[in-house]
Amino acid sequence: MTPKTVEGATADREPVLLFGPDGERPFDAAALERELRAMWKAARPDGGALYRAALANVILPLDPEHHAPLDPVLVEFTRRHPSRLFRLQRADRAAGDAPLQARATALCHLRPGGGGLICSEQIILTAASGADTLVPSAVASLIVGDLPVVLIRLDAGLSPAADAALEAMADMTVEDSATRTDVADMVRLWSRLASEGSGRVRDIAWARLMPWRELLAEVFDQPDAAAARGELEEVTIHHGGSAPPAGAWLLASWLATRLAWTYREHRGSRFRFDGPRRSVTVRIEREPDVAEPVVLAVHARSDGPQPLDVRIAHGGRDATATMEFLAPRARTLERAFRYREFAACLVGEIHRHEPNESLEHAARLAARLAAAPETS
Amino acid sequence: MTPDAAATPARGATGVENPLREGSITLRAADPCTIVVFGASGDLTHRKLIPALYALAREKSLHPKSAVIGFARRPWDDEAFRRAARPDSADLDPHEWNRFAASLFYRSGTFENAADYATLGRSLTALERERGTPGNRIFYFATPPDAYPTILEGLRTAGLVHDAGPEGPWTRVIIEKPFGHDLASARNLNAQVHASFDERQVYRIDHYLGKETVQNILVLRLGNGIFEPLWNNRYVDHVQISVAESVGIEGRANYFERAGVLRDMLQNHMLQLLTLTAMEPPSRFEADAVRDEKAKVLRALAPLSRDEVIARTVRGQYGPGAVAGVSVPGYCEEPGVGSGSQTESYLAAKFEIDNWRWAGVPFYVRSGKRLAKRATEIVIVFRHPPYALFRSAGCESLEANVLRLRIQPDEGISLSFGSKAPGPSLHIDPVRMDFNYLTSFGADPPEAYQRLLLDCNLGDSTLFARRDEVELAWEQVDAIAAAWQDGVPGLSKYPAGSWGPTEAERLLTRDGRRWYRL
Numbered sequence: 019m020t021p022k023t024v025e026g027a028t029a030d031r032e033p034v035l036l037f038g039p040d041g042e043r044p045f046d047a048a049a050l051e052r053e054l055r056a057m058w059k060a061a062r063p064d065g066g067a068l069y070r071a072a073l074a075n076v077i078l079p080l081d082p083e084h085h086a087p088l089d090p091v092l093v094e095f096t097r098r099h100p101s102r103l104f105r106l107q108r109a110d111r112a113a114g115d116a117p118l119q120a121r122a123t124a125l126c127h128l129r130p131g132g133g134g135l136i137c138s139e140q141i142i143l144t145a146a147s148g149a150d151t152l153v154p155s156a157v158a159s160l161i162v163g164d165l166p167v168v169l170i171r172l173d174a175g176l177s178p179a180a181d182a183a184l185e186a187m188a189d190m191t192v193e194d195s196a197t198r199t200d201v202a203d204m205v206r207l208w209s210r211l212a213s214e215g216s217g218r219v220r221d222i223a224w225a226r227l228m229p230w231r232e233l234l235a236e237v238f239d240q241p242d243a244a245a246a247r248g249e250l251e252e253v254t255i256h257h258g259g260s261a262p263p264a265g266a267w268l269l270a271s272w273l274a275t276r277l278a279w280t281y282r283e284h285r286g287s288r289f290r291f292d293g294p295r296r297s298v299t300v301r302i303e304r305e306p307d308v309a310e311p312v313v314l315a316v317h318a319r320s321d322g323p324q325p326l327d328v329r330i331a332h333g334g335r336d337a338t339a340t341m342e343f344l345a346p347r348a349r350t351l352e353r354a355f356r357y358r359e360f361a362a363c364l365v366g367e368i369h370r371h372e373p374n375e376s377l378e379h380a381a382r383l384a385a386r387l388a389a390a391p392e393t394s
Numbered sequence: 395m396t397p398d399a400a401a402t403p404a405r406g407a408t409g410v411e412n413p414l415r416e417g418s419i420t421l422r423a424a425d426p427c428t429i430v431v432f433g434a435s436g437d438l439t440h441r442k443l444i445p446a447l448y449a450l451a452r453e454k455s456l457h458p459k460s461a462v463i464g465f466a467r468r469p470w471d472d473e474a475f476r477r478a479a480r481p482d483s484a485d486l487d488p489h490e491w492n493r494f495a496a497s498l499f500y501r502s503g504t505f506e507n508a509a510d511y512a513t514l515g516r517s518l519t520a521l522e523r524e525r526g527t528p529g530n531r532i533f534y535f536a537t538p539p540d541a542y543p544t545i546l547e548g549l550r551t552a553g554l555v556h557d558a559g560p561e562g563p564w565t566r567v568i569i570e571k572p573f574g575h576d577l578a579s580a581r582n583l584n585a586q587v588h589a590s591f592d593e594r595q596v597y598r599i600d601h602y603l604g605k606e607t608v609q610n611i612l613v614l615r616l617g618n619g620i621f622e623p624l625w626n627n628r629y630v631d632h633v634q635i636s637v638a639e640s641v642g643i644e645g646r647a648n649y650f651e652r653a654g655v656l657r658d659m660l661q662n663h664m665l666q667l668l669t670l671t672a673m674e675p676p677s678r679f680e681a682d683a684v685r686d687e688k689a690k691v692l693r694a695l696a697p698l699s700r701d702e703v704i705a706r707t708v709r710g711q712y713g714p715g716a717v718a719g720v721s722v723p724g725y726c727e728e729p730g731v732g733s734g735s736q737t738e739s740y741l742a743a744k745f746e747i748d749n750w751r752w753a754g755v756p757f758y759v760r761s762g763k764r765l766a767k768r769a770t771e772i773v774i775v776f777r778h779p780p781y782a783l784f785r786s787a788g789c790e791s792l793e794a795n796v797l798r799l800r801i802q803p804d805e806g807i808s809l810s811f812g813s814k815a816p817g818p819s820l821h822i823d824p825v826r827m828d829f830n831y832l833t834s835f836g837a838d839p840p841e842a843y844q845r846l847l848l849d850c851n852l853g854d855s856t857l858f859a860r861r862d863e864v865e866l867a868w869e870q871v872d873a874i875a876a877a878w879q880d881g882v883p884g885l886s887k888y889p890a891g892s893w894g895p896t897e898a899e900r901l902l903t904r905d906g907r908r909w910y911r912l
Contacts, residue, residue: 073834100835235414244412276413337458352526354424354457376416 034126034135044116045143045152047159053122054139067134068126071100074368075167077157077184079106079175088172094361096138097127099368102165103140104157106176106184108150117149118156150176154183161187168192168368192367194222195264196311204264205385212382216374223264224377225363229355230269230313233330233339236353237318242346246326247277248294252319254301259311262302262388266313270300271383272376281386283393296322310334424450424851425564426457427530428518432545433537434464434475434500438570442601443536444479444498446843451494452487455848459525464500465514475500505537505544511552518554529556529563532850538649539572543586550590557592566850568597571662572653573859576875577868584861593861597850602663602770603857604842604849606831607805611670611772612679614799614807621797622675624776627755631794631907634773635667637761638912640717641768642890643739647730654738656709656878659761661871665692666859667801668757671772672747681856685863692866694749703877708886708897710740712764715890722764722890736885739763742898743874744905756905760898764890769912770801784820793824796910805839806830 043049058070076095080088085107096103103125111117121144126137141160145153153176161167169188175181185191195204211219238247253273257266270289274281279291279298291298305314315331327344332355339355358366429447431439450456464475476495480486501517503510522529533549535542549555556565569587574580587596602608615622624630637659643650650658669688676683698706713724726733740762747757776795784792796810808828815821831839849857859867886895893909902908 071834231414235412238412238414247413273414276416278413337454352426352459354454356454 034128035123042119042121042142042144045118045120045156047156050120050122050141050160057122057124067129069129069134069136070124071136071138072102072162072165073099074101074165075104075161076101077104077106077167077169077188079153079169079171079181079184081173081175082107082109084173091359091361091364093125093127094359095364096125096140097136098361098365100136100138101168102160102162103138104160105140105142106150106153106157107142107144108147108176109144111146115146117146118152119144120156145176145180150180151183153180154187157184158187166190166368170364172197190218190220190368192220192222192364195268196223196226198264199261201261201388204267205389208268208381208385208388212378212385216377216381217372220367220370221264221268221377221381222360222363222367224268224374224380225366226358227265227268227272227313229332229339229357230265230316230330231272232356233341233353234269234273234316234318237328237330237341240343243326243328243343245324246320246322246346249296249320249322249324250277250293250298250318250326251296251321252299252301252317254303254317255313256303256305256315256317257311257313258305258308260304261311262304263311263313264384266302267384267388268380269313269316270302271387272380274298274300275379275383276376281383281390284387284390285393289387289390424455424457424460424848425530426459426525426527427532427851428461428463428521428527429532429534429847430463430465430514430518431534431536432465432505432541433535435466435468435470435478436536438536439464440479440481442841442843443534443847445481445483446841446847448481448486448491448494449840449844450848451497452490456851457527459527460851461497461499461521461525461527463514463517463521464498465503465510466500467502467504469502470500472499505541505548508548508551511548511554515552515554531556531563531565532568533565534568535570537570539570539574542569542583546586546590555590555595564595564853565591566595566597566853567591568599568847568850570599572657573598573662573864574868575652575657577865577872580864580868584865594855596858596861597846597855598859598861598864599846600662600666600859601842601846602666602801603859604844604846605801605805606839606845607799607801607807608667608670609857610807611667611799612684616675625774626751627753629776630755631775631777632755632905633668633671633757634771634775634910635664635671635757635759636773636909636912637664637667637759637770638765638893639761639763639768640765642712642722642725642764643728643731645729647728650739651731651735651737655741655761655763656738656871656875660741660743660759660874661867662859664759664761665867665870667770667772668695668745668759669863671774672752672757674751679856681854681858682860684856685860689860689862689866691747691749692863692870694747694752695745695870696748697869697873698877699873700877700880700882703874704882706744706901707874707878707883708740708742708895708901709738709878709883710742710762710886710888710895710898711735711737712739712762712890713887715764715892717764717766717891724890725764736881738878738885740765740886740888740894740898742894742901744901758902758907758909760894760909762888762894766891766893767912768803771910771912772799772801773797773910774799775907775910784822792822798910804830806834 085105121142123140124137125140126135129136143153143156166189167187169184169191171191171193193207195207198204207221211221238244255266255270257263274291279293282290282292287302289300308314315329317329318326320326325345329342330339332339335357336355338352341351341353343349431443433439447462476498479498499521501514503513535545556563574583615625669691672691673687676687711725715722725731725739726735742760745757774797778792778794792812798808800806806829808826810824810826812822813825815823846857886897888895
């Protein structure tokens with residue numbers, strides 16, 4: 019029954035995995051809780067301090083092949099936000115095996131500067147084909163009652179019925195429209211976000227856009243550019259990939275909603291809005307040489323009495339973005355581009371407790387734009 | 395047709411109305427800047443400043459074009475400085491460190507030599523041009539305080555300080571404690587600082603204010619519905635603020651002999667903790683609104699009269715003893731300390747705040763070196779219930795409810811209350827609800843210097859002491875120092891490793907109270 023440390027706790031960022039007794043076994047909620055307690059009692063045979071920490075119940079259904087690539091994200095996520103983590107998957111089973119198998123482990127991190135391990139419990143539930151409707155009840159029996167329940171939904175993972183049951187028990191569902199290749203999937207997520215509210219539904223693509231939103235906001239913090247805000251005539255969002263990524267839709271929609279533009283029509287890659295003082299065209303343009311589906315640059319222009327011509331560009335994972343003004347006064351500013359990794363975005367969303375009206379408005383419009391038929 | 399959403403203007407960093415700021419997470423971007431550290435070969439730079447700057451760079455809070463220039467007497471070059479600056483920590487990521495270290499530079503010079511400031515100025519200009527930064531500068535005085543006036547004069551004469559106007563590059567100065575030796579010297583130093591810098595450019599650092607738990611005092615009080623209604627003389631019996639150190643003077647006899655714990659701790663850390671505990675809610679969580687309220691508390695602390703100093707203060711000095719199982723010498727046996735030294739290594743005092751909220755509630759403070767362990771806590775002791783319902787069951791004297799704010803180590807908050815012990819008889823035991831940063835958030839809070847350096851870079855002076863706060867604190871200290879200089883009350887000895895002199899116990903026991911164990 020003695021658990022073992024399978025990875026050495028040598029470097030600060032290296033996680034330590036603790037395994038509960040007996041590996042994977044038929045699911046039994048009471049036995050699993052006992053195993054977890056035994057695991058904590060027997061852990062750290064070297065006598066070092068070990069802290070069991072949880073700020074949330076986090077449920078993660080995934081197709082089996084996606085679990086391993088997500089490991090580094092979960093390691094970083096639990097380092098930032100210790101949780102009771104439920105990893106759920108389906109797998110083929112031999113006849114006679116229990117329909118639901120479970121394994122208790124812990125993901126531990128060395129406390130920075132030494133002085134013990136901080137551990138998140140991880141419960142891996144594997145359902146045999148056709149048995150995944152049992153999973154929600156198994157999860158429900160193990161949830162820590164006074165902690166929030168977060169469902170991270172990155173791919174189908176389980177059957178629609180199991181998925182719906184998990185969603186019903188979750189206080190918050192975190193999704194990522196940027197991983198959707200089908201625009202209809204994006205539209206469905208944003209429509210849900212707009213109707214159910216950003217308190218309950220979160221979109222990581224929005225969190226990932228934060229550096230772009232900060233940079234665009236900073237353009238209009240400039241005293242000589244602020245006046246052009248109501249007179250913008252054209253905004254072009256350049257993107258990589260074969261089709262407009264979620265970020266491009268959300269960014270265009272956020273600008274439109276914050277600057278009080280009213281959507282009018284769609285022709286090709288151009289979307290026309292009525293601004294407070296003039297018509298505004300938003301173009302979502304593909305850069306053919308870039309395969310990665312991300313926003314690459316934003317160009318905003320006004321030729322009105324308050325001229326503005328600014329192009330913000332960011333290359334890949336560069337630490338800075340360039341903000342090049344041609345009008346009203348030519349200058350080039352280099353600004354930090356605070357890209358956040360996936361785990362940081364996840365934690366940021368979980369830490370947000372207030373509804374985000376800006377996102378809700380943007381999501382509503384993004385759903386409309388992405389599904390908008392071309393004006394004949 | 396109505397717009398797709400209402401655009402409500404919000405204000406950006408420059409005060410311009412900006413609807414794109416509405417609803418956004420307003421993490422402000424740090425401007426690119428060059429940080430000049432005077433005293434770059436010293437302990438503070440190595441132990442605190444460089445690790446804090448490295449941590450900021452690693453988490454991308456520092457602008458990637460920012461640079462650090464170390465300035466000190468030692469004849470180092472950039473590479474030698476980088477080697478010396480490399481933190482000893484096992485947390486260091488070599489790749490990240492190398493990237494950060496490339497932004498570290500060094501200029502050798504003396505604080506007295508005007509030509510060295512001119513050379514520094516040329517290096518700054520060249521570095522700013524080379525790295526494409528707009529000329530923003532932070533001057534960090536990590537030197538002995540004697541050097542501050544000389545450095546200020548050197549900077550002013552060499553023209554290295556930009557004006558504080560809203561346009562163009564900015565210059566800020568971070569000044570370490572102690573800010574002066576008494577009220578007169580603090581005023582004098584403020585005048586010298588203001589000869590070159592506007593108050594908005596001055597960041598008087600007290601690293602206690604960068605600690606998460608200290609910042610959390612206001613969040614606890616004002617961000618929760620249950621505490622603030624109790625935060626007054628109707629419910630609070632008294633407050634204890636303890637800053638205990640297990641170390642001695644750590645080879646700093648030259649400084650400590652002149653400062654004592656009175657100037658080293660009370661003038662800054664302890665009075666800052668007191669003001670944060672006692673202040674009224676500010677109208678906004680902004681630098682001047684917060685600091686206005688802190689200053690009001692200091693104004694409500696009438697400086698103690700000579701008789702009050704005798705009655706309400708205790709001064710002590712450690713003798714030989716053992717701390718954590720190790721024998722240590724007494725204060726007078728420390729290197730550099732004379733055998734007849736009258737410098738206090740311990741103080742305890744009772745303050746009263748003359749305002750509506752706190753009238754009649756004593757604030758007891760204590761701080762000392764070579765105490766039993768290192769701990770800093772604010773303890774709020776609540777009044778007993780108005781009627782002793784359980785007296786007939788033998789529960790004559792119930793423990794008071796106690797809220798402890800642990801500043802260091804193991805930052806956190808705990809609340810004790812009485813609970814019926816299991817069993818057939820009515821027996822009430824104190825139990826504890828505990829919040830610990832580590833187990834709740836999974837990580838220790840960031841180092842105070844990390845937060846404060848970032849705030850200075852962002853132009854947020856909320857967690858830095860303002861001129862009036864510093865001077866008002868010195869008024870308190872001067873009143874005590876004047877009486878102590880006459881030898882009253884006398885210096886009480888305490889053995890190293892204890893909790894201080896017995897006189898400190900008596901300060902509370904005569905009020906029917908006791909110090910809470912740390």
